Amino acid sequence: MTVLTPDFYRREKVLPIARELIGKVLYTHIGNRITAGVITETEAYAGIMDRASHAYGGRLTGRTSVMYEPGGIAYIYLCYGIHSLFNVVTGPAGIPHAVLIRSVVPFEGLALMQKRRNTQKQNLHPFTGPAKVAQALGLHYRMTGENLSGNRVWIEDRNLPIPHSLIRSTPRIGVDYAGSDALLPYRFMIENIDTFTPWKSFTSDFYP
């Protein structure tokens, strides 16, 4: 087990980071409870040149200022007045790259994640959709700026057996306003996620 360190996040290019985050495990330690999920879908937002990014054109506001800090912190913001969306800030200081976490598979603390989501289903299906991910892991937009090297939120490499050949890239979701940038293949996901994996083997019981 390895906790990802600032040097992982502070590399120049955001696309390899978004791809490499697939299969890593996102942890939260909130209210003295630990929950975790395997990241199965991400989207890259590439700094000031990306029309889909909140930092497009160098926009620097109260909300987006955390994106300009050195990589390795959380950018969590409110969307549609209801949903908290969790992003990882990447790149060196001054370069506002970010990676949105769109889906996770439960890894630890499934019962608590289901309670936060207020769902009764007893299954191991992924939390698909960025707002579901944040809600399941207890991530709220008030926690934006949280250090991912701290003790509340972090990401680990558990050497899970994700075949790299099954990672696909597609256009991003819900960014039609971004013109031609909406067509860029900045979304990363595992192909045929429902059929390929014995998800039960991903629970931490199998990786103590």
Added chain:
DNA sequence: CGAATGATATACT
């Protein structure tokens, strides 16, 4: 399909 729901950015006075 459409409603829910509120912070944020921007363009004004």
Added chain:
DNA sequence: GTATATCATTCGA
């Protein structure tokens, strides 16, 4: 300061 449009979405019919 005030007004208004716009959301990196989800849920239920």
